[in-house]
Amino acid sequence: MIVRIVKLTFRVEEVETFKQILEDSKEHIRAFPGVLHLQMLQSADNPCIFFTYSHWENDAALENYRHSELFKSTWAKTKPLFAEKPEAWSNNQLHILP
16 A cells, blocks of 8 residues: 655645635545545645645556546646645555554
8 A cells, every 4th residue: 555645835825726626626536546545634834735645555546546637637727826846755554553
């Protein structure tokens, strides 16, 4: 399983626009083949910073999403809103502690 964390920083005037894009796309992303878990987080310290936290069956599932029309269309709407370059990390899960 792959755990993907993506940090997105938006211009203050674009935060509400991004929230609407997120609202419109979250169910489609969650339903994409290979997505096991999806969370969208907003920083408690800076409302312009968001994180996506997702679990994927494997690298292939993540790559299929990244090359999909769903990703391309969502990214095309999101990309112009950034204040900073997005950062992303793909991680192998080691342990879950109850």
